Amino acid sequence: MSYSPPAVNPETREANPYRPDVAADPLAFYEQLRTRCPVANMEGVPSGTHIISRYEDVKFALRHPEIFSSDVVAVDIGQDRPLIPLQIDPPDHAKYRRLMDPQLGPKEVAYLEESTRALVNEIIDGFIGRGSCDFHAELSVPFPCTVFLQLTGLPLDDLDQFLTWKDNIIRPDVPFGDAEAAQQVRYSTGRAMYEYFEGVIEDRLSNPGDDVISRFVHGDIEGRTLTREEIADVLYLFILGGLDTVTSTLDCSIAYLAQHPSHRRALVEDPSLVPAAVEELLRLHTPVMQVMRVVKQEHEMHGVRMMPGDHVIVMLGAADTDPDEFGETADDLHLGRETNRHFAFGGGPHRCLGSHLARLELRVALEELHRRIPDYAIAEGAELSYSPGIREIASLPLVFEPGPTLAGAAS
Amino acid sequence: MRIRFDASACVGHGRCYALAPEVYDADDLGHCLVRFDVVPPELEDQARVGAHNCPEAALTVEP
Numbered sequence: 209m210s211y212s213p214p215a216v217n218p219e220t221r222e223a224n225p226y227r228p229d230v231a232a233d234p235l236a237f238y239e240q241l242r243t244r245c246p247v248a249n250m251e252g253v254p255s256g257t258h259i260i261s262r263y264e265d266v267k268f269a270l271r272h273p274e275i276f277s278s279d280v281v282a283v284d285i286g287q288d289r290p291l292i293p294l295q296i297d298p299p300d301h302a303k304y305r306r307l308m309d310p311q312l313g314p315k316e317v318a319y320l321e322e323s324t325r326a327l328v329n330e331i332i333d334g335f336i337g338r339g340s341c342d343f344h345a346e347l348s349v350p351f352p353c354t355v356f357l358q359l360t361g362l363p364l365d366d367l368d369q370f371l372t373w374k375d376n377i378i379r380p381d382v383p384f385g386d387a388e389a390a391q392q393v394r395y396s397t398g399r400a401m402y403e404y405f406e407g408v409i410e411d412r413l414s415n416p417g418d419d420v421i422s423r424f425v426h427g428d429i430e431g432r433t434l435t436r437e438e439i440a441d442v443l444y445l446f447i448l449g450g451l452d453t454v455t456s457t458l459d460c461s462i463a464y465l466a467q468h469p470s471h472r473r474a475l476v477e478d479p480s481l482v483p484a485a486v487e488e489l490l491r492l493h494t495p496v497m498q499v500m501r502v503v504k505q506e507h508e509m510h511g512v513r514m515m516p517g518d519h520v521i522v523m524l525g526a527a528d529t530d531p532d533e534f535g536e537t538a539d540d541l542h543l544g545r546e547t548n549r550h551f552a553f554g555g556g557p558h559r560c561l562g563s564h565l566a567r568l569e570l571r572v573a574l575e576e577l578h579r580r581i582p583d584y585a586i587a588e589g590a591e592l593s594y595s596p597g598i599r600e601i602a603s604l605p606l607v608f609e610p611g612p613t614l615a616g617a618a619s
Numbered sequence: 620m621r622i623r624f625d626a627s628a629c630v631g632h633g634r635c636y637a638l639a640p641e642v643y644d645a646d647d648l649g650h651c652l653v654r655f656d657v658v659p660p661e662l663e664d665q666a667r668v669g670a671h672n673c674p675e676a677a678l679t680v681e682p
Binding site for chain 1: 673
């Protein structure tokens with residue numbers, strides 16, 4: 209193996225969560241951060257970009273937006289204005305969430321269970337007879353993306369375009385560490401997205417449908433409708449949140465279950481364990497490894513002074529595997545865990561808006577996959593490549609006993 | 620058993636009503652609604668599980 213400097217250096221207090229080897233197996237990195245460097249500096253950044261990792265510290269940061277703000281300065285991903293609602297702090301934040309949360313709340317999402325289950329079965333039908341698949345390309349990507357397009361009424365024909373955009377922003381294809389090139393890709397992608405959204409908003413204004421975008425376009429916040437700019441700021445975030453994170457969670461979860469057959473067998477034998485498994489897989493893998501904040505008020509943590517304007521990388525994945533909160537089994541999947549207060553969907557006022565939909569998709573996918581393909585393994589010789597930041601696996605080749613299609617069985 | 624609910628801390632994770640639907644319900648925003656002032660004895664275990672899994676510690680149970 210080629211030499212690479214350690215991802216955490218306790219002497220210089222530098223750390224880098226974005227090294228590819230960290231994304232593949234972040235547990236040791238998280239442990240080093242928590243125990244040796246609870247407030248680290250981002251490697252290669254002169255100063256003022258802190259990494260926090262202990263459960264109690266992460267919890268504090270998430271719950272105190274007046275100190276650790278999520279505003280537009282926290283992360284620059286090619287946007288012209290704050291993303292809504294992520295980059296609006298309380299109190300304004302609440303007025304957007306009052307409009308948006310019911311559209312993606314537990315009751316609204318429950319109506320989608322049947323169609324979501326049918327969709328995942330149709331997707332499994334596409335490869336079950338073959339005895340092999342690239343789980344990432346054939347299920348993890350198309351499944352949540354199709355649900356998202358159905359919900360938003362955006363055209364399936366444009367999906368490849370959306371996927372290119374969100375990848376350009378989340379994992380731009382530039383040499384490792386070339387921040388300037390990455391920002392250029394993000395900016396030009398941002399321009400293309402805003403231009404596309406103008407057409408969508410125009411369409412929904414004149415031809416409202418039953419989709420979520422139409423409901424935002426015609427919805428009411430404090431006695432007015434959202435401006436076109438505000439809707440574009442919502443859609444920007446939707447493309448990133450709706451098309452990436454469940455894909456990453458499915459990739460991480462199925463790769464793990466393929467490598468841990470006893471847990472997989474437990475789910476096959478007792479499908480009522482699936483909801484607990486979803487929570488544990490979310491916790492253990494925390495596919496969105498971090499969220500970004502910017503310091504608004506001077507604050508001291510573990511003897512490190514954080515100044516207004518400093519950036520903070522809030523390492524959700526490290527918090528979610530902290531033995532001080534999760535005990536000795538923090539680094540293991542424990543289906544019987546009684547207390548699981550993980551932050552895989554963040555926490556505090558900016559809790560992921562899509563968490564209820566994500567949980568439904570994950571549960572339904574795990575239920576149907578293990579019902580129809582109880583035994584699977586990673587194809588021999590396959591090397592899994594995890595992307596940093598949000599842990600997608602580029603390709604996840606699986607092999608299994610071929611099975612019948614449901615469509616075939618019905619005809 | 621009584622349940623103390625801090626509505627200002629609830630952000631709608633929804634763990635309480637997912638794990639203990641007979642004790643907790645969701646409002647339209649997905650925030651918690653507590654069904655009882657005093658929890659019936661047969662639901663005390665559920666009430667406890669739901670409260671202990673709140674990532675925001677918005678729920679506490681008092682014997």
